[in-house]
Amino acid sequence: MSTSDNSGLSLQHITVRFGGLLALDDVSLRVSPGRVVGVIGPNGAGKTTLFNVVSGFVVPQSGAITLDGRAFRPRPHQLNRNGIARTLQGVGQFNGMTVLDNVLVGAPKRTGEDAAFEVLERCGVAEHAYSYPALLPYAKRKRVELARALVARPRILMLDEPAGGLDTDEIAWLAELIREADMTVLLVEHHMDLVMSVCDEILVLDFGKPIALGTPGEIRNDPKVTDAYLGAAA
């Protein structure tokens, strides 16, 4: 798809302060349709804050957000309606509900069980549909969390540290899912092999400041990034 138009999500000069702390300092990022965009950086760099801005949990002090060229004021309860779905760090399921019902919670109103099963199947957890999240191993619960986000067929999927706590095989599965999803993805992740293998473009934050934006190859070879982060993470 063309990237010269204004489709997709665009963050322009976003600044967020928590009291005296500058959590995001003039951050701009374009997430064009069909692209997988990663956000990396050391702990406390502002990655989750950036996600919270796009989700409407944090309102920036300055800057603008547009969705398909139109001004966008994110609100958490309207994300689905705007075609955006987000997974949480770790897993955030309702333990009193079955896996199937947990997935249906993330679905638009008229979504039937068939659609929920389809996405559970795709995530390899359909056999657990009538079980409860708390009874499943962590990796399976993370798959349920993904299914819950995917069932809404979002135009933009936001993944917050999806590889956290997963083993190599699970991460390889996740990489395959992201590559094959044919979806716009915004990914916050510390696992560099995953980031480098699935992202088209990567934004690097350090103390809230954007220090680099480029392809995985450009980021890997950027001395600023190595100094701030990759030297320690790789």
Ligand SMILES: Nc1ncnc2c1ncn2[C@@H]1O[C@H](COP(=O)(O)OP(=O)(O)OP(=O)(O)O)[C@@H](O)[C@H]1O
């Ligand atoms: N609600 C808040 N109130 C005050 N400070 C906050 C709040 N949320 C985040 N911060 C601070 O803002 C900075 C950025 O935090 P953020 O969680 O966005 O970083 P991060 O890059 O996601 O870190 P991590 O990799 O550890 O998840 C940190 O210094 C953090 O302590």
